[in-house]
Amino acid sequence: xxxxxxxxxxGSFPKPPELERARNRFAKGEISAEDxxxxxxxxxxxxxxxxxxxxxxxxxxxxxxxxxxxxxxAERMAGYAISNPVRSYGNRYYxxxxxxxxxxxxxxxxxxxxxxAQSLTPKPIKGMLTGPYTMMDWSFNEHYPSRxxxxxxxxxxxxxxxxxxxxAGARYIQIDEPAISVRPEELPLAIRxxxxxxxxxxxxxxxxICYGNFDVIYPALLDLPVDQIDLEMANSRYDLLERFRAxxxxxxxxxxxxxxxxxxxxxKEEIVDGIRRALEVLPPERIYVDPDCGLKTRTVEESRRxxxxxxxxxxxxxxxxxxxx
Amino acid sequence: xxxxxxxxxxxxxxxxxxxxxxxxxVRNRIDQGKATAGDLKRxxxxxxxxxxxxxxxxxxxxxxxxxxxxxxxxxxxxxGLEGFAIAGLIRYLDTNTYYREPEITGPVRWRATITVxxxxxxxxxxxxxxxxxxxxxxxxxxxxxDRHYGDPAQALRAIGEALAAESRALxxxxxxxxxxxEPWLGRARAEEAPLVRAALEPLLAGRxxxxxxxVPFRSPRSVFAVLRELPWTAIGLDLVEAPDGWGLLADVPAxxxxxxGLVDARNTRLEDPAAVxxxxxxxxAQLPDLSYHLSPTASLEYLPADxxxxxxxxxxxxxxxxxxxxxx
Numbered sequence: 001x002x003x004x005x006x007x008x009x010x011g012s013f014p015k016p017p018e019l020e021r022a023r024n025r026f027a028k029g030e031i032s033a034e035d036x037x038x039x040x041x042x043x044x045x046x047x048x049x050x051x052x053x054x055x056x057x058x059x060x061x062x063x064x065x066x067x068x069x070x071x072x073x074a075e076r077m078a079g080y081a082i083s084n085p086v087r088s089y090g091n092r093y094y095x096x097x098x099x100x101x102x103x104x105x106x107x108x109x110x111x112x113x114x115x116x117a118q119s120l121t122p123k124p125i126k127g128m129l130t131g132p133y134t135m136m137d138w139s140f141n142e143h144y145p146s147r148x149x150x151x152x153x154x155x156x157x158x159x160x161x162x163x164x165x166x167x168a169g170a171r172y173i174q175i176d177e178p179a180i181s182v183r184p185e186e187l188p189l190a191i192r193x194x195x196x197x198x199x200x201x202x203x204x205x206x207x208x209i210c211y212g213n214f215d216v217i218y219p220a221l222l223d224l225p226v227d228q229i230d231l232e233m234a235n236s237r238y239d240l241l242e243r244f245r246a247x248x249x250x251x252x253x254x255x256x257x258x259x260x261x262x263x264x265x266x267x268k269e270e271i272v273d274g275i276r277r278a279l280e281v282l283p284p285e286r287i288y289v290d291p292d293c294g295l296k297t298r299t300v301e302e303s304r305r306x307x308x309x310x311x312x313x314x315x316x317x318x319x320x321x322x323x324x325x
Numbered sequence: 326x327x328x329x330x331x332x333x334x335x336x337x338x339x340x341x342x343x344x345x346x347x348x349x350x351v352r353n354r355i356d357q358g359k360a361t362a363g364d365l366k367r368x369x370x371x372x373x374x375x376x377x378x379x380x381x382x383x384x385x386x387x388x389x390x391x392x393x394x395x396x397x398x399x400x401x402x403x404x405g406l407e408g409f410a411i412a413g414l415i416r417y418l419d420t421n422t423y424y425r426e427p428e429i430t431g432p433v434r435w436r437a438t439i440t441v442x443x444x445x446x447x448x449x450x451x452x453x454x455x456x457x458x459x460x461x462x463x464x465x466x467x468x469x470x471d472r473h474y475g476d477p478a479q480a481l482r483a484i485g486e487a488l489a490a491e492s493r494a495l496x497x498x499x500x501x502x503x504x505x506x507e508p509w510l511g512r513a514r515a516e517e518a519p520l521v522r523a524a525l526e527p528l529l530a531g532r533x534x535x536x537x538x539x540v541p542f543r544s545p546r547s548v549f550a551v552l553r554e555l556p557w558t559a560i561g562l563d564l565v566e567a568p569d570g571w572g573l574l575a576d577v578p579a580x581x582x583x584x585x586g587l588v589d590a591r592n593t594r595l596e597d598p599a600a601v602x603x604x605x606x607x608x609x610a611q612l613p614d615l616s617y618h619l620s621p622t623a624s625l626e627y628l629p630a631d632x633x634x635x636x637x638x639x640x641x642x643x644x645x646x647x648x649x650x651x652x653x
Contacts, residue, residue: 083593084629085339089414089423090396091352093339096629098593138421142594182419210416261413 002323004284005275005314006057008254010208010230011128011174012069012294013047013062014303023067040065041116048120050304055311057325058172058288059125061117063296068094069130069176070138072109077157079103083140097139099150105157111164124172127165131177131207132158132197133190138179148189155196166203173198174206174230180221181213187220195225206230206254210293214240219247230254232292235261238274244281253282256292257313258306263298265305271313284323289314327616328605329386330644331456331584333539333561334398334506334624336376336391337633346371348393369394370446377450379634383641387456387502387618390447397424398460398506398624399468405439406487408432408473418508418542420591420627427469433483435490441498454501461507461538462488462524468509481524489528496533504537504561506624510552511543511567518551529556537561537584541623544570558582563622564604565589574612583608584618588640590625593632601643609647619644 015023019039026036047062066072074080074097081100085093110127118125132154136147144150162173175197180190198205208230209221221229229249233240233256255278257271278287289310295303318324338348351368354360376391395401397417403409408431414423440457448455460468462485466477474480492503505528513521529536538552539561545552546569552560553576560577561584562570570586577583585608587601605619619640625633 084631085349086629087338087626088421091349093349137419140591140593142592179419179421182416 002284004287004323006288007311007314008058008288008290009060010290010294011060011063012296014296014298014300015064016300019043045120048117054307059123061113070097070135071095073130076109077103078106099139099141099143101143103153105160108164109161111168114165115168126172126174127170129158129175131175132193134177134179151193155193158197159199162201171203173203176208178210180209181217184213184216187217191224222250228252228254232256234292235259238277241277241281252286254288254290258291260291260293266309268309268313272316275317328644329618330641331387331618331620332389333620335626337626337630338393339630341631348372373447374450381451383637388453389456389458399427400425402439402460403427407434407436429469429471429473431473433487435487438494439491441494444500445498456502456504457495457500458504461505462528463521464507464509477520478523481520485524485527500534503534507538508541510540510545513548515547518548521548522551525555543567549573559584562586565622577615579614582616584620586620586622588621588636590621590623591627596639598639598642598646602646605647
């Protein structure tokens with residue numbers, strides 16, 4: 001009997017309003033770091049429990065203790081400062097990392113959170129990191145003579161963290177590279193840096209990338225030394241699958257079936273249809289079903305409902321095709 | 326050497342001094358029901374005053390208004406034209422900033438002034454000419470999804486004509502400089518040159534104001550043979566990210582202006598004003614038949630407000646040094 005169509009998520013879960021309030025109060029000095037962490041641990045436990053209740057098979061810690069996906073890591077590495085706010089759109093701002101010296105890993109950045117989340121469940125928890133190319137591209141650089149030099153130092157730092165996660169027992173390590181498609185001419189650099197970041201890993205490696213210029217970097221992207229590439233498929237109406245007919249997708253796919261930018265909860269039928277289409281071009285053992293991207297922009301309730309429909313759809317297709325987990 | 330200092334694009338909206346008008350805070354308060362549209366209007370005016378004053382104090386010859394009320398570079402103008410709807414957020418090229426994607430849903434036409442009030446308001450703050458910054462027609466089209474025309478040349482011509490109408494209204498209101506942000510000219514392929522012409526010809530024909538086509542991030546070398554024939558006053562080049570732009574200077578027709586983008590708007594590292602001045606002098610010595618602006622490579626809003634202000638000072642100081650030794 002074939003196996004496959006495992007269910008997972010891309011990484012982030014929404015922070016409940018109480019946690020957002022606590023983070024703001026912490027920023028203003030109104031509560032202590034211990035108070036905030038206590039709450040983050042409670043919410044992480046709730047998030048893991050919710051994933052189990054929904055029936056997901058490969059879980060995440062939900063990243064409820066992280067703010068921005070680059071700044072979180074930059075704050076924990078040597079060689080980085082954090083800028084004053086920079087606008088990303090409208091009234092949204094973020095503090096951007098600034099390389100001011102040689103970038104080095106000082107110590108574990110995510111390992112304790114991973115251990116804590118894994119202690120709560122027998123299901124595997126993915127280790128979740130931001131990739132070296134994206135860290136480089138989304139930082140200011142006041143130190144390095146070239147983008148390459150900066151990306152390669154970051155790759156060494158990410159590699160140390162990934163190895164530490166593996167030593168702690170992580171069987172899945174996801175290193176996200178959403179910026180990988182923005183400068184197609186730099187794809188060889190991104191691939192080289194990623195190769196350094198996964199050096200020595202025996203755990204299954206995954207990367208999430210955003211759609212962007214996918215047309216331009218495919219199929220060269222398949223040279224990325226990673227087991228699984230996670231792609232947003234739903235919000236492009238699965239049109240990438242046509243591309244895969246002509247130029248086969250040779251890796252495992254993280255197959256996004258939930259539009260994370262929409263409040264609308266997908267119907268089971270449309271997800272079933274998407275998975276059936278995936279099965280026309282890829283065998284089930286190479287398909288992992290998940291949302292298009294992190295869920296942090298949705299509410300907790302929206303996330304739960306979307307994921308419940310996703311799991312129901314996977315169960316239906318598995319039953320129909322005789323596929324087991 | 327005639328060297329004029331100016332900025333490109335928008336400017337950080339946040340103040341660097343505590344307690345100053347802050348549109349971010351006011352917008353958050355509006356969301357909480359604690360502030361009104363009137364409060365926002367006052368905060369925008371105050372912030373614009375601060376941005377113009379900062380440029381004046383630094384000695385910027387052609388200040389901009391900073392686009393304090395704008396969410397992104399496309400939406401305010403696209404939504405002011407007939408024929409556009411505004412759709413979802415997407416990433417703005419490789420900048421890790423976002424914009425709402427305009428969709429062309431019907432014939433594009435100018436119906437009423439869009440930026441004239443903001444221009445008048447900013448111009449009232451200074452005796453220096455405010456340079457009005459608008460999206461360029463070629464890039465506005467490339468940033469949009471065309472659900473109406475199908476034929477890009479037709480769409481581009483319509484957008485060019487609509488922006489020409491806005492330009493006329495600005496000229497009637499006294500605008501002497503119009504600056505068009507055209508990042509996509511750096512990504513246009515040689516075979517797209519006729520489309521570039523279709524967009525820019527109706528816009529640039531018969532302009533009373535001086536015009537700048539500003540191309541951040543990449544050099545417009547693939548379409549420069551067509552660009553050089555069009556009647557703009559100045560071409561803005563990003564000589565930090567795209568140093569191959571230096572190679573275009575020899576093809577700029579005599580008497581035109583090159584806006585030398587030598588202060589990096591996408592990195593916090595501060596340039597040495599003397600080194601920037603050297604580069605300006607080098608250009609002026611090699612091509613004395615051209616005029617020059619000195620500008621950042623792109624919008625300074627990619628930087629935090631504190632660093633943007635320092636970049637403005639670096640730019641002004643570099644211009645002063647270049648003039649000192651180069652005989653302005």
